[in-house]
Amino acid sequence: MTRTAHHPHPTPSFPVYCLDWADDDTLLLGGGGGASRSGIQNKIKLCKVSKDGRSVRYITEVGLSNDEDAPMTVTVDREARQLVTGINASSSAVKEGANDHVRVYAYSEDKIDYVKGQKTIDAAWSDDYPYQKLTSLSPNSSFVAVGTTDDKVSLLHFPSLEVAIPPFATDAELVDLDWGGPKGEWYAVTTTTSLLLYHLAADSEKPSLKPQMELKQTIFAPSLDITPVAFRSARFSRNPSSPIAIHAVLNATRSAKRGAPRKAFVCTFGIVAEPSKARLTAEEKITAQEKGKGKAIEGDGGEQELGKWDVLVKREVGGKPVTVFDVSADGKLLAYGCSDLSIGILDSKTLAPLLKILHAHSFPPTALKFNPSANLLVSASADNTIRAIVVPANFGGMSMSLIVVLLTILILILALVLRR
Numbered sequence: 001m002t003r004t005a006h007h008p009h010p011t012p013s014f015p016v017y018c019l020d021w022a023d024d025d026t027l028l029l030g031g032g033g034g035a036s037r038s039g040i041q042n043k044i045k046l047c048k049v050s051k052d053g054r055s056v057r058y059i060t061e062v063g064l065s066n067d068e069d070a071p072m073t074v075t076v077d078r079e080a081r082q083l084v085t086g087i088n089a090s091s092s093a094v095k096e097g098a099n100d101h102v103r104v105y106a107y108s109e110d111k112i113d114y115v116k117g118q119k120t121i122d123a124a125w126s127d128d129y130p131y132q133k134l135t136s137l138s139p140n141s142s143f144v145a146v147g148t149t150d151d152k153v154s155l156l157h158f159p160s161l162e163v164a165i166p167p168f169a170t171d172a173e174l175v176d177l178d179w180g181g182p183k184g185e186w187y188a189v190t191t192t193t194s195l196l197l198y199h200l201a202a203d204s205e206k207p208s209l210k211p212q213m214e215l216k217q218t219i220f221a222p223s224l225d226i227t228p229v230a231f232r233s234a235r236f237s238r239n240p241s242s243p244i245a246i247h248a249v250l251n252a253t254r255s256a257k258r259g260a261p262r263k264a265f266v267c268t269f270g271i272v273a274e275p276s277k278a279r280l281t282a283e284e285k286i287t288a289q290e291k292g293k294g295k296a297i298e299g300d301g302g303e304q305e306l307g308k309w310d311v312l313v314k315r316e317v318g319g320k321p322v323t324v325f326d327v328s329a330d331g332k333l334l335a336y337g338c339s340d341l342s343i344g345i346l347d348s349k350t351l352a353p354l355l356k357i358l359h360a361h362s363f364p365p366t367a368l369k370f371n372p373s374a375n376l377l378v379s380a381s382a383d384n385t386i387r388a389i390v391v392p393a394n395f396g397g398m399s400m401s402l403i404v405v406l407l408t409i410l411i412l413i414l415a416l417v418l419r420r
Contacts (some may be wrong), residue, residue, distance in 0.1 A: 002354060002355050002392050002395040003052075003355075004051065004355055004389065004390050004392050004414060004416070005362070005389075005390045006051060006126060006357055006387055006388065006390065006392070007053045007152075007387065007388070008360075008385050008386075008387050009266060009385060009386050009388060009389050010384060010385055011031075011045075011380075011384050011385060012384060013031070013039075013040050013384065013388060014029075014032065014040070014041075014045070014296030014384060015032070015033070015040070015381075015382035015383070015384055016030070016366065016367060016380035016381065016384075016386055017030060017031040017070060017072045017073075017366045017367060017380070017382070018030040018031065018071055018072055018074040018085070018366070018367050018380075019074065019134075019367045019369055019378060019386070020075055020076040020083065020313070020369055021078075021369060021370075021371045021372060022046070022076055022081070022083075022107060022363040023078065023371075023374070024051070024113050024371045024372055024373050024374065024375070025046075025048055025049050025152065025371070025376075026046065026047075026048060026049075026053065026304040027046070027047050027049050027056075027371075028044065028046055028074060028076060028083055028107065028419065029043075029044070029045045029047065029380065029386070030044050030045075030070070030071030030072070030073075030074045030123075031043065031070055031071065031380075031382075032064065032066075032070035032071075032084055032380050033069045033070065034069055035065070035066065035067055035068060035069055035088070035090070035091070036066070037111050038268070041063055041064070041066060042063070042065070042068060042071070042087075042317045043061050043062065043063055043064060043389065044061060044064070044066035044071060044074075044083070044085065044105065044112055045058060045060070045061040046059045046060050046061065046107055046112060047056075047059055047222045047237060049371075049376060049378065049388055051375070052121065053374070053376060053388030053389060053390045054388075056386070056388065057108065057370075058110075059110065059129060060110050060111055060112060061112065062105065062111075062112040062113075062114070062304055063072065064087060064105065064408060065090060065242070067089035067090035067091070067092075067378065068087055068088060068090055069086075069087055069101075069131050071086060071087050072087060072131065072132070072133050073086050073132060073133055073134055073135040073298050073407070074135065075135045075136060075137050075144070075369070076137075076157075076416060077137060077141045077158070078122070078282050079141070080106075080159065080360055081106060081256050082104055082105065082107070082109055082115065082138065082159065082296050083104070083105050083107060084102065084103070084104055084135050084144050084158070085100055085103055085105070085132075086101050086102060086103070086131065086132025086133070086135060086146070086148075087103050087132075088101050088121075088129070088131050088132075088364075089101065090376065091125060091129075093157075094129060095125045096123050097327060098347075099119050099121065100116075100117025100118055100119050101113075101117070101118075101119060101120070101121060101131070101132050102117060102118040102132065102135075102144070102146055102156065102162065103117045104116050104117070104120070104159065104160060104198055106164055108245060111253040112291055114265065115159075115164055116161060117161070118156060118161035118162075118163075118254070119148055120132075120148065120154040120156070120167050121148055121150070121152075121154075122167070122294075123150060123165075125389070128367075130145070130148045130149045130150035130152075131148065131149055131150065131151060132146055132148050132149075132175065133147060133149055133174075134147030134148075134176065134177045135147075135177075136178055136179060137158065137179075137223065137256075138158075138179045138184055138187075138200075139180075139397075140184060141158055141159075141180055141183030142157070142158060142202065142264075143156065143157060143158055143177070143200070143211070143281075144156050144158045144162060145177045145187065146177075146363065147172075147176075147177050148167075149174075149222075150169075151169060151170045151172070151173055151191070151229060151268065152169050152170070152171065153167065153174065153177065153189055154166065154167045154168075154175075154325075155159065155200075155211070157315040158327065164210060164211055165210075165213055170191045170196070171191065171194075172189070172191035172192050172193040172194065173191055173192045174189070174230055174233070175190050175191060175192055175231055175233060176188070176189075176190035176232075176233045176234050177189060177190070178190075178234060178235045178236055179236065180235070180236020180237070180238075180244070180246075181236065181244055181334045182244065183207055184197060185200050185201070185202075186198070186199060186200075186236065186244070187199070187200050187213065188234055188338075188411065189378075190231050190233065190234040190248075191231065192221070192230040192232075193220065193221055193231070194218050194219060194220050194221065194231070195218070195219040195220075195221075195234050195246065195248065195269070196215060196217075196218055196307070197215070197216050197217040197218070197219070197233060198213050198215050199211075199213070199214050199216050200212070200213045201214075206390070215301075216306070216308060219246075219269060219309050221249075221250060222311060224263075224265050224267070225249060225263065225316075226256065227250060227252045227254075227256050227263060228252065228253045228254065229252050229253060229265065230250065230251055230253050231248060231249070232249040232250065232251050232264075232322055232323075233248065233249040233281065233322070233324075233325035234246055234247070234249075234324070235247050235248075235327045236250040236289070236327075237327070237331050237348065238327050238328065238329055238330060238331030239330070239332065239348065240331075240351075241409065242331070243270065243271060244270075244271065244306065245268055245269065245270045245271075245312070245387075246268070246269045246270075246309075247266065247267070247269075247321045247325075247327055247334055247348065248266070248267050248268075248269060249264065249265070249266055249270050249325045249336060250264070250265045250266075250267060251263075251264050251265075251322060252264065252265075252319040258299075261318075261320065262318030262319065262320060263316055263318070263319060263322060264316070264317050264318040264320065264321050264322040264338060265314050265315065265317065266311045266314070266315050266317050266322075266325075266336060266346060266351055267311050267312075267313070267314040267315075267347075267351075268313050268314075268351065269309050269310065269311060269312065270309065270310070270312040271306055271307040271308065271309055272307070272308055272309065272310045272312070272384060273307050273308035274308075275306065275307045275308075276308050276359040283327070284413070285376040306408065307370055311315055313350065313351050313352065315346060315351035315353070316353075317336060317338065317344055317353075318339075318340055318342065318344075318387050319340065319347070320338055320339040320340040321337050321338070321339050322336045322337065322339070323337055323338065323364045323365055324336065324337040324365045324367055324368040324379070325337050325365065325368070326333040326369050326370055326377075327339075327348065327370075328348075328370040328374035329370065329372050329373075329374060331348055332347070332348055332349075332353070332374070333346070333347070333348060333359055333370065333374055333391070334346040334347075334348050334351070335365070335368055335377055336366045336368070337360070337365030337372060337379050338364070338365075339360055339364040340354060341358070341359050341360060341362070341363075341364065342357060342358050342359070342360060343357045343358075343360040343365065343368070343377075343379050343387070343389065343398050344356045345358070345377070345396075347352060353391070354395045355389075355391075355395065357387075357389065360379055360381075360387050361379065361381035361383050361385060361387065362381070362383040362385075363381045363382045363383040363413040364381065365379045365381050366380055366381055367379065370391070374391055375390070375391050375393070376388060376389065376390060376391060377389040377391055378388035
């Protein structure tokens, strides 16, 4: 594997829980101490990262009330220079029904300003009151998807934040949200047990009309190496030249045997057969739901829109669960952060390991993101540090395609020699 430069940078009294890039060298960080009297302020910070990762210069920040939650999720609309995050209001405000936790901020080179907010959580105040943990903008920034800890998903128009699809519940713990597909109209809702693929149909000329969202397929968590696993994350491939595919992280739910490590895997799911034109019977649906095994079923009993999905390639990446995952904008690289404190980069086609940093943080990573050009990768942790990793333009060693070419040449030479 390739070696590269990587540099830790302190974030004093500021545990970072979420981050995203405004551009190739401008980073937005969110975190803090939450609604507590710890003295650790909740903030959103903007900083500049040098190309070699050696320097992180903090430019500006917006302080948030310590009676509110810390931001745990953030996504950026780079064209509009706005970010969307999730911050619960104070307990007193929540009790009064005033909790616009979906918040939009505008940012510039020297300031961050609040723009507007929206509420999707409809729950009575309690010690375990839900909070927003997932936020994902559609590729054209027309919609923002929001996931909360009560395992509900909402869809809002952006930038108005008007409700497009009211909150709906998932059947298991919600772990990820993502957009993808040829036109960015496919919407993936990932729970620990399944990956739900929705198709969103919206009228671009009449954006105020309610979009139509239909569950088309369900991909169940398979068993890997005879080990039961749960989804941790799933992202569409960003490579426009390849067929639609989904990269996913699956963590073992228990060890294969007593004392053995709990393995973590990265897998690529792809379409392995054309759509079935026959509708499933009720008995077939029940059987498919019970067996699962990574296969896809229709969400509405109609024809499958994409086809039959299965695991195309898998890679074991650790002996402890993966906590964070990202795909580069060009779709060529995958990055993961593991609770064994390591950060790794994989080739997206073969899942071959390209780079690994063994002790990136003192606590498990909480956030991880490539910059738009994928020449920098930054990870964050609650240990009050971020780590800037330089992504090499070319990774050392031979690629699998080059190895195949060389083997083919050697076989041809050997065949010629034997014929003589």
